[in-house]
Amino acid sequence: MAKPPRKRLFTIDRVRLVFEAILTVTAVVSIFLAISKDKQLEEQGQELTQSQEQEQSLSVEITNLVEQVDERDAEADALQARIDELEADTAPTDGAGSENESGYVTxxxxxxxxxxxxxxxxxxxxxxxxxxxxxxxxxxxxxxxxxxxxxxxxxxxxxxxxxxxxxxxxxxxxxxxxxxxxxxxxxxxxxxxxxxxxxxxxxxxxxxxxxxxxxxxxxxxxxxxxxxxxxxxxxxxxxxxxxxxxxx
The missing domain is CATH 2.60.120.1060 (NPCBM/NEW2 domain)
Incomplete structure (x- = not known):
């Protein structure tokens, strides 16, 4: 009695389906990786933006501090100039020295x-x-x-x-x-x-x-x-x- 023919385990259609499934999975993985990469790049971009903003804010603060120091220096210079003027006003001039009109030191x-x-x-x-x-x-x-x-x-x-x-x-x-x-x-x-x-x-x-x-x-x-x-x-x-x- 002759044996019945064996069934083919894989058919062309099955192979095609498997191949398409692999392609689909690969595409999904690629898309996921791309999305993850984009998200990572976006986060890095946000961090970079925050860092730049902080740097800019710090630069503004430094500029303000420098301006305040300059203002204080200007005030100190003005005060010293005023002190010098007062000392010049009270200092003896033209040989007046420490004497009054009587000729004695007072x-x-x-x-x-x-x-x-x-x-x-x-x-x-x-x-x-x-x-x-x-x-x-x-x-x-x-x-x-x-x-x-x-x-x-x-x-x-x-x-x-x-x-x-x-x-x-x-x-x-x-x-x-x-x-x-x-x-x-x-x-x-x-x-x-x-x-x-x-x-x-x-x-x-x-x-x-x-x-x-x-x-x-x-x-x-x-x-x-x-x-x-x-x-x-x-x-x-x-x-x-x-x-x-x-x-x-």
Whole structure:
């Protein structure tokens, strides 16, 4: 008996269907990959756009900060210019120096000072004083007191030298109207900026008075300094300079 013929497992139609299915799957995968790639590119584009926007925003902030700094610099320059103008207005000119019409140096023309004491009464004043029995109303003095056995006191006051001045004259002393009557002080005059070697100095006790004549040729600024060496504890006293003037 003859065997029936075997059925063909694959037919041309089946092969075609399989091939078309593969093509379809491949196309779908390609489309999916393309979509994914487009989405990725879009996300990268958005990130790039955000980065550019942030960079632009940062650039604007930096520009604003630079402008603010420039404005502050301009304000500082304007303020300094105003300060320079005020200093120029108050500085002595045309040889006026620190003298008034009387020819004597006056307290209000000082350009710098340091109080002689920190107890509230050490500021320099123009009060009338009595040196060695004589009254002086033209000068500058400061108050001091010895608060303890180790306490010291002292201060200074600076004046500009008038243009062309060659000589400085005056007197140094301790006010006899002071509460204390037992003290020892050093008086000194410096040619600023030299604050180490005085161009004149003396040491005085209560009732002491010493006149001075100092060459200030080429000097633009002088400092008058008073230093307490010793004194009665707890008692105040005044010391300073009087009838100070410049001559040519």
């Amino acid at each position: 307290l209000e023309t000082n350009v710098d000072s340091e109080s002689c004491d920190n107890f509230g009464y050490g500021d320099w004043t123009a009060a009338s004083v009595q040196y060695a029995g004589g009254s002086y109303s033209r000068g500058f003095n400061c108050g001091m007191a010895k608060g303890s056995s180790t306490d010291t006191a002292g201060g200074y006051i600076d004046f500009l030298v008038p243009t062309g001045a060659t000589t400085l004259t005056g007197a140094a002393g301790i006010d006899e109207n002071s509460d204390a009557s037992d003290m020892r002080l050093t008086f000194a005059i410096y040619a600023i900026p030299d604050e180490t070697d005085p161009i004149w100095s003396t040491e005085l006790e209560y009732g002491g008075l010493e006149e001075f004549t100092v060459d200030v040729t080429g000097v633009s600024r002088v400092r008058f300094e008073v230093t307490m060496l010793d004194a009665e504890e707890g008692k105040r006293f005044q010391a300073g300079f009087a009838d100070v003037g410049f001559t040519t």
